Amino acid sequence: MTLDRRQILAAGLTLGAMSLFPGMSWAQARKLVFATFTGSWEEAHRDVIVPHFRKATGNADIALDPMLSVDMIAKVSAAKANPPIDVMLMDPGPRLSVIGQDLAAPFPVDDSKNYKDLLPVAQLPEGPGIFFQAVGITYNPEKVKTPPTSWDDLWKPEYKGRVGITNMNSTLGTAFMVELAKTRGGGENDIEPAFAALKELQPNLGAVAPNPGALATLFQQGQIDISPGNFNAIQILRARGVPVEFAKPKTGTIAFLTTAHITKNSPNAKLAAALIESAMAPEVQTKLMQAPFYVIPTNSKVQMDGDIARMIAKDQEELKASFVFHDWSVINQNRAGWIERFNKEIKV
Template sequence: MIMNRRSLMTTALTLGAMKAFPGLSFAQARPLVFATFTGSWEEAHKAVLVPAFRKANADAAIVLDPMLSVDQIAKVNAAKANPPIDVMLHDPGPALVAIGQDLVEPYPVEKSVYYKDLISEAQEQTGPAPFFQVVGLTYNPEAIKTPPTSWADLWKPEFKGRVGITNLNSTLGTGWLVEIAKMRGGSEANVDPAFKALEELKPNLAAVAANPGALATLFQQGQIDISPGNFNAIQILKARGVPVEFVAPKEGAIAFKTTIHIVKNSPNRELAFKLIEAALTAEVQTTLMKPPYLIVPTNSKVAMSGEIARVLAKDTAELKQKFVFQDWKKINEQRSAWIERFNREIKI
């Protein structure tokens, strides 16, 4: 078995705990494992959420294991009785799958201090939403002097070999595919027009990234000049001087909440709960809302400000009014088939 650095760290921490407390099993002794997302999410959680959690919990051991939601679900499904993850992070589609497959514990709302502070849309009893995500167009302003205004701009001949997208394993990829289907006369139930559009896009495609973090990095590497992208995924790059900007297309940017869940049968239920509590606090969400992270908050005590208020929305009411919220229950009915079709048909 190949072990990466994160696996080795988890094992070392576990063995240390077992040595100190001989009565503990391996599962009981291992540190809290939080499956965050890749890229800017991992950086933000490592810099802000993890220190806040450890400060409030006697410096408790925690390991971040970044991966896509589909991989989180696969890992937990492979070891339901002794899951290798304690806390999962999911966008709407994967959250419905994880809940439907009975992989998550109900959130203990009755003992939560901060659940009541969340906006109503974020109060999910299967796992609250600590933030929103917004997907629009990201582009290099040094290469593209006139900002794009529509999803359709990705097909412009001047962008030949300069467009990036993600595969459909990510919510970004699937959500964008649905919007292209709508633009071409389709819907959440019919994305055939989008696959036809993807064939037409091939001359412009420079890369199909594995996840949103990898897609954002392609701007830094100079491999692409325009793509569908997450608002916050590019912010750390901007802070480092990478020329990249975000714009909402005229068809409407995509918005969705991301929920955080205690994994069923976790040996670290209490610590998992405390990590989520930390993610819901006004202090953590206020910090994450500021540069270089710019993550959209859900705590009602946190007023949207700065770049988020300027570019996205002044408050949650405006966010709900301006952006597109998709029907992920309908999308999930065919998503697996779409992923297989995409992987088969869209190659560079």
């Protein structure tokens, strides 16, 4: 044997210690810490928002720390007096937790140049909306010849075993269920029709993915051909040549607003506001809207074009008309019960 166990153990312990204390190598003072989302979001934010921010602030030091909204909340609430994060990105559900737990400082609306140009729905003083995420029907155009037009298409018998969903742990899974309830006479306060519909969907279900990322990769594996999906998640697959398309259901595209928040007690509050200012700027949002990022803008001055104009909305008017928003304050109250029910009832 060339590797003895002691060596492996020693190497393992060293690696373990290094991952436990990633900050072991810090030496500088505190940078502005921007907690962004993982994957292509981080890439987009680093390539577009960060340069704009540095130009505007005279090369202020900034670090991106990608994670999920829920993890941001966990980190900040664990150290409220001295938060390790200055700017947080929130999906609508977690956003309410941030406000409820008083973890965010209000955005200085009056000093802002871009805030008033945001679409009204994005003008939120607790933390403005810097982009939209859209959930519609994603499908493999090689297998699904007629582009779907309605959520009901998922129930077509021809898609037996070809439909994928995620469980309700994710925003995507929960929003899909709420929308399902809404299209069948229920809503945020009456999820019953969604569970009934899901029971009918069972023969078609090919997979219940643990999270939206896993759901997207299932297209790549050919495991599923049609599913509710996030517009941005499929752009990554499209860029890699996976045949996936996005279709708007006739009842509307489910939209979430992603908001940016200044962490309460941040030592870098001014820089944090400057970063959010950059994220709202029309030139930043225009650049983010284009390939390869395809981020849906919240600033009304941005001219829609490219895939976003084709697949989401050709202008702000159509966007307003086709986007459906859910009431996450009601959803949050009911979600625990729904998840428990989903755990128990949905088996494939």
